Amino acid sequence: MTKKIIKIDRDLCKGCGICIEYCPKDVLVGSDDLNRYDNHFPEVLCAQRCILCRRCELYCPDFAIEVEG
């Protein structure tokens, strides 16, 4: 099984939460930390749960998520 890597550019995130809500496998969760614009960026909970649907890449309005795998 290939290794799945979900890269999140935390400083591009505006904290809208669309990626967390629309991930079909609940791979992402909101972080407790804040980025430089005081937004709660998403964090990867379990990358191996990812089914590579790439919905987060398509739905992120700020191009902050990249999925490799």
Place this chain on the structure above:
Amino acid sequence: MITAAEIKEKYVRNHPSPFCPGCGGGMVLNAMSRAVERSDVEKEDIVAVSGIGCAAWIPSPHWRVDTLHTTHGRAIPFASGVKIANRDLEVMVVSGDGDCAGIGGNHLLHGARNNIDLNVLMVNNGLYAMTGGQVAPTTEHGERTLTTPHGNPASSFEVAEVVKAAGASHVARWTTYHMKELIAEVEKAMETDGFSFIEIMTQCPTRKGKKQGMDGIDMLAWYKENTSKDKESDKMFVGTLCDVEKPELVGSIYRQIDELGGV
């Protein structure tokens, strides 16, 4: 397959954008970039023309192609000039609903009537968002905005149907929830020889969402629940409204020039 990082590197500039958190503007930018990547068109041959408003900021300055940021409502006349002057260019017009259907409504009708080979993407968030959220021709009846605090007394404009009736070759409606379909539709619009119009229903969490107690996530869910690909359904239809072959303006002009022996 091109990765998201390559799409960002190749097509996007000046990020982070000034769009509000959860705004669909960035999603439209993503869809346009992916559609161009999938098509045969090189990004050097694209000119993106926009008017004034939030949606006009999607291509200019955030899309890494040649852009023209023009006066309010006049994106289609400027784009027509570009297309007639150099018909080898692929001209994209990205305009908001207030800009395209409100201020520049007559230009939209005559662009469709002329059937000039433009790709018009109307980003419809249902109000004038940039200026504070005033009522627009696309605001639904009874909807609260800044200037209609007790609900919009007027009715909204079915822009896609009007453009279809005005004579456009290709008319479609999608929402930002339907990203994959939207990418395929933009690609199809670029292939169409004639006026292509895509109405993209987009969430505005700041100006519209706050009045209705919704955020970007709720508005996307609303689009999911209240749209249908079935024309018989009571829900809002999403899909291709018409796709017909008609005589195109720029081709006809150049054919006449050739017949008359050049300029």
